[in-house]
Amino acid sequence: xxxxxxxxxxxxxDKVIWSIVLxxxxxxxxxxFSATGSLAYRMDKNAGFYLVKxxxxxxxxxxxxxxxxxxxxxxxxxxAVILFAISVPMLFYTLFFGTTLNDGARWIRLPGTSFTxxxxxxxxxxxxxxxxxxxSARQGKIKSWxxxxxxxxxxxxxxxxxxxxxxxxxxxMLGMTCCILFYIGRVQVKHILLLALSGxxxxxxxxxxxxxTGWGRAETWEKRFMNFAGKSDEETSKDDNFQMExxxxxxxNGGFLGRGPGNSLQRNFVPHPYSDWIYSIIIEEYGLxxxxxxxxxxxxxxxxxxxxxxxxxxxxxxxxxxxxxxxLVFQAMLNMAVVVHLVPTTGLTLPLVSMGxxxxxxxxxxxxxxxxxxxxxxxxxGRRKAARGTDETDAITPIxxxxxxxxxxxxxxxx
Numbered sequence: 001x002x003x004x005x006x007x008x009x010x011x012x013x014d015k016v017i018w019s020i021v022l023x024x025x026x027x028x029x030x031x032x033f034s035a036t037g038s039l040a041y042r043m044d045k046n047a048g049f050y051l052v053k054x055x056x057x058x059x060x061x062x063x064x065x066x067x068x069x070x071x072x073x074x075x076x077x078x079x080a081v082i083l084f085a086i087s088v089p090m091l092f093y094t095l096f097f098g099t100t101l102n103d104g105a106r107w108i109r110l111p112g113t114s115f116t117x118x119x120x121x122x123x124x125x126x127x128x129x130x131x132x133x134x135x136s137a138r139q140g141k142i143k144s145w146x147x148x149x150x151x152x153x154x155x156x157x158x159x160x161x162x163x164x165x166x167x168x169x170x171x172x173m174l175g176m177t178c179c180i181l182f183y184i185g186r187v188q189v190k191h192i193l194l195l196a197l198s199g200x201x202x203x204x205x206x207x208x209x210x211x212x213t214g215w216g217r218a219e220t221w222e223k224r225f226m227n228f229a230g231k232s233d234e235e236t237s238k239d240d241n242f243q244m245e246x247x248x249x250x251x252x253n254g255g256f257l258g259r260g261p262g263n264s265l266q267r268n269f270v271p272h273p274y275s276d277w278i279y280s281i282i283i284e285e286y287g288l289x290x291x292x293x294x295x296x297x298x299x300x301x302x303x304x305x306x307x308x309x310x311x312x313x314x315x316x317x318x319x320x321x322x323x324x325x326x327x328l329v330f331q332a333m334l335n336m337a338v339v340v341h342l343v344p345t346t347g348l349t350l351p352l353v354s355m356g357x358x359x360x361x362x363x364x365x366x367x368x369x370x371x372x373x374x375x376x377x378x379x380x381x382g383r384r385k386a387a388r389g390t391d392e393t394d395a396i397t398p399i400x401x402x403x404x405x406x407x408x409x410x411x412x413x414x415x
Contacts, residue, residue: 012378013069013371016304020297021065021367024352025058027282027294032355034262035274035281050274050355057357061364068368073317073376076369080129084155087119087126091162094119106167106347120163120170121362127159128323129369131178135185136315142186149191152182157198164206168221169346173334175199177327184322228344246270247280247339258287274355276347279339294353295336302329308374311381317373324366 011018029051036050043049090108099107099116107116134152135142142148156178164171175195182192210217227241250266253259264284267273273281283291305325312318328351335350337343349356351363 012375014304014374020301028353031278031282035267038268057360061360064364065368069371073372077133080133083126084130087123090119117358123159132319135319181323224344243271250280250284254284254287256288258285278354279336298329298332311377321370321373
C-alpha cells in the first residue's frame with residue numbers, strides 16, 4: 001500500500017485528464033467484455049479471454065502514460081525528427097508489403113510473432129511531434145511561403161499520401177487536423193486553403209489510379225459513399241449496409257437509459273461490435289445518457305488540453321498539446337458520427353475504448369505527452385508563485401491570448 005501511495009504522489013499533470021483516462025478505460029472494459037461473447041464462442045475461447053486481453057493492453061497503456069508524462073516534454077523536440085524519419089519508410093513498407101484486412105494494407109506483423117502494428121498510429125504521433133517542432137521554430141517567418149509554410153506542408157502531404165490508398169479515413173482526418181493546427185500556428189489562410197486543395201487533388205489522383213489499375217480501395221469508397229447517400233441498388237445495400245442497419249437497431253434498443261450492462265442484443269449481429277462499432281453497443285446498454293457521457297468525456301479532454309495550450313509559455317509545448325489532443329478527439333467524434341449515420345462508414349476506432357493493442361498504446365503515449373506538457377506548466381507556475389510570493393489564484397492565471405507568435409522558444413535551443 002505504501003508503494004502505491006509513493007507512485008500516486010509522483011503522478012503529475014492535469015488531474016481531470018487522468019480521471020477521463022480512467023473513466024474511458026472503465027467504459028472500454030465493460031463494453032469489450034459484453035461485445036466479445038460471440039467472438040469468444042467462434043474462436044473457441046473462454047468468455048473472459050478478450051476481457052483479460054483488454055485489461056493487459058489498457059494496463060500497459062496506463063503504464064506508458066505514466067512513464068511518458070514523467071519525461072520532460074522538451075526532449076520530444078529532439079526525438080521528433082528521428083521518429084518521423086522512421087515512420088515514413090514504415091508507411092511505405094506497409095503500403096506494399098503490409099498485412100491486408102478488408103482490402104486494406106494497414107498493419108505490419110512483428111517477425112516471429114502474431115502481433116501487428118498499425119503504422120498509421122505511429123505516423124500520426126510522429127507527424128504532430130514533428131509539426132509542433134517545425135511550427136514553433138518558424139514562427140518568425142511562418143507567413144512566408146518558401147521559408148515558413150512549405151517546410152511544414154511537405155511532411156503532411158507525404159504522410160497523408162502514403163496512408164490514403166489503404167486507409168483513406170485516417171488520411172483525411174490527419175489532413176483536416178493539420179489544417180486546424182496550421183490555423184492555430186498563424187499560417188496564412190490562403191496557404192491553408194492551398195493545403196486543402198492539394199489534398200483534394202491527391203485524393204482524386206489516388207482514386208483515379210485505383211479505379212484504372214484495380215489496385216487500392218476505390219470500389220470500397222464508392223460503395224460506402226453510395227450507401228451513405230442511399231443510392232446503391234437493393235442487393236448491394238443488403239450486403240454493405242448490414243452493419244449500419246444493425247447499429248441503428250442497437251441504438252434504437254438503448255432508449256434513454258439503456259438495457260443495462262451486458263444486456264445488448266445486437267452484439268450478436270453487429271459485425272465488429274468490439275472495435276469500429278463499439279459505440280452502438282455502449283448506447284444500447286447505457287442508453288442515450290451513456291452515449292452523451294462518452295461525448296462529454298472526449299470534449300472535456302479537448303477543453304483541458306486547450307487550457308494547457310493557453311497556459312504553456314513555450315510554442316513547442318503548446319502546439320504539441322493541442323495538436324495531439326485535437327487528432328484524438330477528432331477521431332473519436334468521427335467514429336461516433338459513423339455509428340449514428342452522420343458520415344459515411346470509416347475504419348476509425350474509438351480511442352481508448354475499442355478493443356486493440358498498438359492503437360491503445362500509441363494513444364496512451366500521445367496522452368502521456370499532453371500530460372508531460374501539463375506537468376511542466378504546473379511546475380513552472382509553482383516556481384513563479386514561490387518566486388513572486390503570489391497567491392494560488394494569480395499563479396494559475398492563464399496567458400490572456402492563445403496567439404503563439406511571441407511565446408518563448410528556448411526548448412528548441414537544446415533540440
